[in-house]
Amino acid sequence: MGPASEVAAVEVSTMFFFITIVLGSIWARPAWNTWWTWDPRLTTAAVTELIYIAYFMLRAGIEDPEKRARFGAVYTLLGGISAPITFMVIRLFRTIHPVVVGNASAAAEGGFDMTPNMLTAMFVALGVFTVLFIDLMWHRIRMGRLEEKVEQLKLKVSM
Amino acid sequence: METVNTDGYMTAGYIVAFLVMGLYVLSIYIRSKNLRRDLETLEDMETAEKK
Numbered sequence: 001m002g003p004a005s006e007v008a009a010v011e012v013s014t015m016f017f018f019i020t021i022v023l024g025s026i027w028a029r030p031a032w033n034t035w036w037t038w039d040p041r042l043t044t045a046a047v048t049e050l051i052y053i054a055y056f057m058l059r060a061g062i063e064d065p066e067k068r069a070r071f072g073a074v075y076t077l078l079g080g081i082s083a084p085i086t087f088m089v090i091r092l093f094r095t096i097h098p099v100v101v102g103n104a105s106a107a108a109e110g111g112f113d114m115t116p117n118m119l120t121a122m123f124v125a126l127g128v129f130t131v132l133f134i135d136l137m138w139h140r141i142r143m144g145r146l147e148e149k150v151e152q153l154k155l156k157v158s159m
Numbered sequence: 160m161e162t163v164n165t166d167g168y169m170t171a172g173y174i175v176a177f178l179v180m181g182l183y184v185l186s187i188y189i190r191s192k193n194l195r196r197d198l199e200t201l202e203d204m205e206t207a208e209k210k
Contacts, residue, residue, distance in 0.1 A: 002210050012183075015179060016184045017162070018179060019175065019176050019179050019180070022175050022179075023172050023175060023176065026172050026175070027168070027172070029168060030163055030165045077194050132180070134181070136184070136187075139187050139191075140187060142191075143187060143190060143191045143194065144193045145167055146191065146195065146198065148192060149198060150194055150197050150198050150201065151203065153198065153201040153202070154201060157201055157203065157204050157205055157208065
């Protein structure tokens with residue numbers, strides 16, 4: 001795994017997570033009668049997206065490729081912690097967000113079990129989006145390698 | 160109990176998902192095209208320097 005794979009993973013995740021937040025907001029409107037509320041799940045999701053965006057700002061701010069790769073790797077490892085926190089937060093705090101997977105939290109007010117039809121739809125969607133993620137990441141990695149090649153050539157030509 | 164019609168929200172969800180993914184794919188295409196052009200130019204410059 002090089003910087004190209006790292007950037008690809010964060011970029012595709014940022015795009016998918018943005019869709020998740022917007023779609024969650026669209027779901028919340030008829031379900032909660034509001035587009036947005038500072039519920040623990042929504043707050044941690046927004047923070048996670050901001051952490052992802054900040055990764056690109058960090059990379060853009062460092063010119064030395066080696067330093068950029070090292071700082072980027074450390075940031076990605078630390079930033080990655082926000083994903084399990086976002087997953088667990090509705091199980092740890094009182095929230096209006098439903099706990100759909102592993103519904104065992106008494107604190108979650110909107111908990112519900114999925115019907116067989118919903119389960120089928122969820123697994124089909126999970127499969128489709130996994131394939132999409134892998135495909136987009138593959139294309140982004142190829143682009144990243146091209147970026148690295150251009151950057152190296154630029155340094156070579158300018159010397 | 161009356162069921163609320165949420166078709167509009169579902170359509171909005173599909174539009175957002177396809178639009179964002181489409182824009183991302185387009186951005187990858189454009190950026191890759193520009194990078195290939197840059198690479199060609201830089202390779203030409205490198206060859207010219209060697210001569």
